[in-house]
Amino acid sequence: MEIGIDSFAAAAPAGTDSQTENRRKSLTELIDRIVYADEMGLDVFGIGEHHRKEFLDSATAIILAAAAARTSRIKLTSAVTVLSAADPVRVFQEFATIDLISNGRAEIIAGRGSFTEAFPLFGLRLNDYDALFSEKLELLLKIRDEEIVTWRGQFRPALNQQAIYPRPVQESLPIWQGVGGTPASFARAGTLGLPLMVAVIGGETHRFRPLVDLYREAGAKAGHAPEKLKVGLHSLGYVAESTEQAVEAYYPGYAETFTRIGRERGWPPVTRNHFNAQTGPFGALVVGGVEDVAEKILRHSESLGGIDRFTFQMDNANLSHTQLKNAIELIGKEVIPRVKAGL
Structure with a gap:
C-alpha cells in the first residue's frame, strides 16, 4: 500500500503579515513539506484544485513542478484536476512536463470536483457537469495513448491529425479517476x-x-x-x-x-x-x-x-x-x- 498526503494549499490563518506575505509564506512552507515528505519516505503527495480565497491551489501543475525540481523519489499528483472545467490538451501537456522534470513521477487524478466555482469562472454551464467530464476524460485518455490525435466532441474544437507534445517519461502517464x-x-x-x-x-x-x-x-x-x-x-x-x-x-x-x-x-x-x-x-x-x-x-x-x-x-x-x-x-x-x- 502506498501512503501519502493530499493538500489543498490552504492559506495560513491571518496573522500580523500582509495578505501577500501570508500567501507567499504558505506556498513556501507547502513546498518545504513536500520535500520533507520525500525525505521521510512517503510514497505520494497530491495537490488539489480550487478557485477560492482560502486555497492557493488554482494552478496545481505549477506547485507540482516546483516540487518536482526539489524532490527525487516521491510521486506527484493532482488531487483532483477538475477536468470538467479544463482543456485536456493543456492538462496533458502540463503533467507531461512535470513528468519530464521529475523523471517519471507525475500522475493525474481527474475528477469533477466538490465545489462548483470553476464553472462560472471558465464560462461553463453547471447543467453540463457530467457530460463535460465524460467527454474530456475520453479526450485526455486518447491523448495519453496516441501522439497524433484525431477527435471530435461537443464542448471543445475538434482535433484533426494533431500532434500533442511534450510526451512524458512514462510510457503511459498514470491517470486515476477521483470519485x-x-x-x-x-x-x-x-x-x-x-x-x-x-x-x-x-x-x-x-x-x-x-x-x-x-x-x-x-x-x-x-x-x-x-x-x-x-x-x-x-x-x-x-x-x-x-x-x-x-x-x-x-x-x-x-x-x-x-x-x-x-x-x-x-x-x-x-x-x-x-x-x-x-x-x-x-x-x-x-x-x-x-x-x-x-x-x-x-x-x-x-x-x-x-x-x-x-x-x-x-x-x-x-x-x-x-x-x-x-x-x-x-x-x-x-x-x-x-x-x-x-x-
Whole structure:
C-alpha cells in the first residue's frame, strides 16, 4: 500500500503579515513539506484544485513542478484536476512536463470536483457537469495513448491529425479517476480500467464497499485484469504523538472549516459529538496517534476489500507548519512501517 498526503494549499490563518506575505509564506512552507515528505519516505503527495480565497491551489501543475525540481523519489499528483472545467490538451501537456522534470513521477487524478466555482469562472454551464467530464476524460485518455490525435466532441474544437507534445517519461502517464459517492462514477472508472481514488470525508468508510465492489465488477466485465483495478482512499486525517494530542490539535480548525463550508451547503454546524463519532473506529476521519492511525488504515483497507493507496488530507484544520511537518515525520517513520507490517 502506498501512503501519502493530499493538500489543498490552504492559506495560513491571518496573522500580523500582509495578505501577500501570508500567501507567499504558505506556498513556501507547502513546498518545504513536500520535500520533507520525500525525505521521510512517503510514497505520494497530491495537490488539489480550487478557485477560492482560502486555497492557493488554482494552478496545481505549477506547485507540482516546483516540487518536482526539489524532490527525487516521491510521486506527484493532482488531487483532483477538475477536468470538467479544463482543456485536456493543456492538462496533458502540463503533467507531461512535470513528468519530464521529475523523471517519471507525475500522475493525474481527474475528477469533477466538490465545489462548483470553476464553472462560472471558465464560462461553463453547471447543467453540463457530467457530460463535460465524460467527454474530456475520453479526450485526455486518447491523448495519453496516441501522439497524433484525431477527435471530435461537443464542448471543445475538434482535433484533426494533431500532434500533442511534450510526451512524458512514462510510457503511459498514470491517470486515476477521483470519485465521491456517485455509483455511475465508480462504474465508469471500472469500465475504463482506471485506478480509482475514493474521497471519503464523512460518514463510515465501510459503507462505500458496495460502490467499490461495483467498480471492480464493472472492470472485470470490461475485461480488465484485477491488478489494473487499483483502489485508493483519500481521508481527512492527522497524526500526533498520541491520539489525545491529535484530537485536541485537529478539532478546532476542523470545526471552523466545516462549519463555514456547511453554511454554504446547508449543513448543520460541526459539534464535538459529531467529530468524536467520525474519529471513532469506523468513522472516516483518520486522526490519532501512530498506532491508532495505522490500525484504522488497515481496518479501512479490509472493509473496502483491500486498498492500494491511502492519502491524508491534513491542511484543512489550521494546523501550523511545524505540526504538519511533525505529522509527516510520524507517518514516514512510524505509520508506514506499522501498516506494511500489518499487511
